[in-house]
Structure formats: structure tokens, C-alpha cells
Amino acid sequence: MNPKTIDLIAGARPNFMKIAPIIRAINQNKTYQHRIKYRLIHTGQHYDQNMSGNFFDQLGIPAPDFNLNVGSGTQASQTAGIMMGYEDILMKQKSDLCVVVGDVTSTMACAITAQKMLVPVAHVEGGIRSNDWTMPEEINRMATDAVTNWFFTTSEYADENLRRMGVVRERIFFVGNTMIDTLLQNLDRLQKPDFWDSLGLNPKDYFVLTLHRPANVDQELKLKKLMQTIIDGAKDKKIIFPVHPRTAKILNKLGISSKNLHMVEPMGYLEFNYLVQSCFAVITDSGGITEEATVLDVPCMTLRDSTERPETVTMGTNELVGTDPNNLRPYLEKLFSGKWKTGQIPPLWDGKAAERIVKHICTLL
Template identity: 45%
Template sequence: MKILNIVGARPNFMKVAPLHRAFRAYPAIDSKIVHTGQHYDARMSDVFFNQLDLPQPDYYLGVAGGTHTQQTAEIMLKFEEVMTRERPDWVLVVGDVTSTLACALVAVRMGVRVAHVEAGLRSGDRSMPEEINRILTDNLSDLLFVTEQAGLDNLRREGIADAKIRFVGNVMIDSLVHYRQKASELNTVGALGLTPGGYVLMTMHRPANVDAEAGLTSIVQIVADTAPHKTVLFPLHPRTRANLVRFGLMDRLTAIPNVQLLEPQGYLEFLNLMEHAAIVITDSGGIQEETTYLQVPCLTFRDSTERPVTVELGTNQLLVDLNAETVRHHVAAILNGRAKAGVVPPRWDGEAAGRVASILEETSTQ
């Protein structure tokens, strides 16, 4: 049985790494990796292949830049050529990026079954391209692998047949569990001259937060308000850095004492920084999950989340807008010992990829 695993953007690599590793345990499964090139900056792509022990992709499509529509069209055209050559039994897509939907569309058109890992997540916000990608990919897929109860509820509410749905857990957590010790040995925290619990880690990259001057001004104020209490570590996403420069805010940010601006970090470095942070302030989806597993307080700038279990059971708190006063209140509460308690959600145990591999292997005899 041949499976083509699709990666394109940074979060995909952490999800496909444990899946590819699990597939290799089955002699009957031929697992290949197709990298669309959606993230083309080496700091956002190549480093993850190296750190996650992923082999060089069997195919690199080299699609980079352009609008969502342009990327989707170019990925589809180039992936169609791969499909014609490989004739796989399954195309496995993960998450909600442009590459996920584009490759699922090609597979369905060519009569090849699609497996969607991290299915059923919904934010309720259709202005987000990721939400549209999730909905469409789930409706195209033959097997839907779910990370949390909300995913099951959403798919059933949308009329997806139970026979297609499997609750397997979270493959992102598989990578965290597998590489946690390796990340610890790097000791990125110590290399930056910091101590565990002595800093706040911040990441911001979503267009709704960083593409407007008002949003970025609030982010700079949040950094300024937090830095007197803890060192603020702020790895700058290329989009965020470019907009800080464009709006003339970079000098103001760099002038704040007790702030370390970093380049985008590798997976292992960031995992070490995340594990030992006093607080993580972010607008990332995946970080909500990872901090929940690590039991690190997380403040997320989103008016909704497709991962509600991180709020219901985990350590995540949603903050509807970039209000500096609200953040000051939450940071003070956490630093004074009033952090939101959390537990690790069901099946977030490092074994999700093995469940996916076992289920797909069973289909080879059906």
C-alpha cells in the first residue's frame, strides 16, 4: 500500500514526522513525502526536516508565494503530475493549510482515497482561509482522524458518516513527546542566559493581528507592559518583522529594556523555550495544544479557537482583542500564582500516529 504524505507549511512537519515513522513499522506500507514548498524560507521549512529526522522529500513541488488561489492552482497542477507517476492508494493530508486542500482536491478528482489527520476542527470563523480548508477537506475525505471531542461533534453535526471517523488523538503531541528530551539537551533557555520560569515567550503572526498598524502598536505595548516583570522572548515571524518595519515600530520595540528579539526558531529550540516559559502569549493554533500538554499558561489572541479542548480542559485562555490592559491583568494574575489549571486531554499520549498507521494498514486487506 502506497501513501503520499503532504507537507507544505511549518505545522505540517511536526505532524507528518510521527506518521512517517509509524508507517515505516509496517513492511506493507510504502510511505512517501511530498513537500509543496508552501513555506519556502529555510528557517521555516528545511530546519524542521533536519530536526525531525524526516528524510528529504520524495518530491518537492517548489510552490511559493502568491495569493491563496494562485498557490492552490499551482500546487494542484504540480501534484497531479506526481499522482500520475506514483498512483498511490492513499493521499494523507494534515491540518488546514493551502497544501492540504489543494492535494485533497487532486486526489479526489483522480479517484484516490484521502485521509485527513486533525479533522473536524472548527473555529466558526469563515473569514479565515484555514476554516474553509478544514470544511472542504473534511467533506472530501474518506477517513477522518480526530484529535478531540469537538472534532467528533462537528463532523457528526455536518452529516459525516460515523464509519469514516476515527478518534485517534493528537499527532502534534506525538512529536512533542518524542523530541522533548532532545530539546532539553539543547538547553536553548540556558544558551540565551535565562532560567526556567524567568521569561515570557511571545509569538504573533496572524494577519488579523499583525497586518494593521493598530494591532502591531498594541503588541508593542503588551511587550512594554510585560518586560518589567519578566524577560520577553519574541521570535519574529517574517511577516511580523516586515510589518513592524513598514509601520515604523521596530525601533520602538527594540528600545524596550528586557526584551530579546529572536529569529524564527527551530522546532527543538522552540519546544525547549515553550516548556520553561512562565507564560506563552500567542495567536498560534498549535501552540495552544502544546502548552496544554506541557501545562504552561497560554494567552491566545483569537476571538475563537478551533481547538476548544485547550480552553475547556487545558491551560489556554482566549483574549478577544489586543487590549493591553486585559493582558496586564492576566499576566499579573498568572505571575501571582493564579494561573488557570488544566489537564491533558484524552488520547494526547504520544501514540496517535500508531493508531493512524494501524487503521490505514487494515484498509489494505479490505
């Protein structure tokens, strides 16, 4: 029997963390290799070294079979470029399954293209919802799940969201979280960032801050107030802020600076998670970091009004602070008083999600 061909789609930084353990699960099992073979398709949605190339090296991801080299652009131009590039691949050689992960533009664009070419779609991390339609990711999730055949989910919350959509149970597979697979597989490989010694960092003596959502970084006066609240609330602890060049320009324009604020370049996976594992707490508007902080048992404050990962709040170490800078102060006070809640690791976040996914794919095909 000839092995079935599956396409693994990756386009942006979070995708690489989610796709790496699936590749690893296939490569380490000859039985799976007899049943399926994969084509790794990199859309090129994120294309700089820190966002992309570095992750391939650090996470052991092989060179892509195809690179669409879409690059930056508007939502519509990126979507169009990805759809045209992937359609061309499928017209030349159709696959038996398109596997998309997460919620970026590449996820939605390839899922829709595959279905129009009569290729079934599996969505890893299907069913998660923030219910915030101002987030491009939420539109991507909804559009992807509308054309997905099989859903590999990270939580019971995601399963329930899909059931509310009318998806029958037979198409939903609760498998766990491949992002946590990657974290657990690399815990003993995490490495100090270059600036660790030069900044005099010590474990539990600094905050990690990440901000990128428009609600937080695009309104200058709000950003200034938020940054001042964080700087004041951190007391004598350092704040390590891996900052996007665009956000750095805004901060410089606003004159945001403090002796305890250190803006650094975006880092590779191994360096960034070393930083998170050893920090006092995380302040973020990212979704994925809340999952990693929960598993690493690190207090986390999310500067958003909703989250698509509620299990990190109900079970984990994360708290949903909101986007009003005034909301942050009581959480910082609770942290410094030693009264932060004790978290638990959600069910099936055990490092074996990819193994379950590949086993299901072999059965489904």
C-alpha cells in the first residue's frame, strides 16, 4: 500500500512550535512512515531569521518541501498570495490531507484552498474562541473551522465550542496541545539569551513583557500609561521586553525609558523560554505564552479583555487583566504579596499530543 500524502502547513512563528512535534512523531515511527508521508509547506508569512529560520534550526524542523515566500503585506494580499501558491502545488500534485495548525492567515488560506481542491482538512488547535471579532486570528479560526473535516483539540472548552457549531462528536478528537509537546521536548535544551549576564539577570528577579496587539500598542497615550504602570508596579525588578521594531519606534517617540526597562531584540525559541522559565512573572497580550507559563508554573497576567485559552485562567497560572492599565495594579500587588494562585496543568498537556494526532490521521486515511 502506498503511503498517503499529508501537507503540513506552517507560516508564522507559533506554527513552527505546533508542527515540529508532528514531524518528530512521524519521523520516529516506521509504522507511521509506511502509512503516511508529509510535505512541509512554509508559506513565508513570517520571513525574518528570528521569526522563521532560527526556529527551523532550534526545533529540528527539516527544510520545507515548498516555500511560497509570501512575505509581508495586508491581510488580503497575504491571503491571496498563499492561496495562489498552495493552489499551484495542489494542481501539480494533490495531497490526501491538508493539516493546518493554529490561527494565522496561512491556516485559513490553505484550509479554504484545500477544500476547493477537494482535499480534506484537519485543524490542529481547532475550536478555540476568544469571541473577539476585532482580532484577525478570531476570523481565521472561524473561517478555518467552517471548512474543516477533522478537529484536533487542546481542551474541553474547544470541544464545546465545536459542538455548539453543530460539529458531530465523531469529527472531534481531544488530543492535547502540541505547543506543550515542543516545550517539554526542549526543556533540557533551553539556553540563556546573550544578554543574560550583561544585564545581570537572576532567576525570579525580573518580569518578561510582550506586547503586540493593536489594542495595546497602537494608541500612544494608552501605551504610555500602560508602560508607566508596568514600570512603577515592577518595583525594583527588571523588565525584559522583547520588542518588535515598530513598537520600539513608538516607545522611543513617547520617551518611554526607565533604568529597570530593557528592550531587547526578538529571540529564538530556546532563549525566550529560558527567560520565561526563570522569570518572576509574565505580562503579555499573547495567547501561546499563557500556555507555556501555565506548564512552567510561572504567574502570568494577560492584557486582554478575552482569551481563547480559558483553561490557562480556570486551571493555570494566568489571570485575565483586561486592556485598561488601571486594572493591572491589584494583580501586581497580589503577586508581590505572595498570594498568586496555584496552577494546574490542563488534561493531556503531557507532551504526547502529536503522537495521538498522527495515530488518528493514520486511522482516518
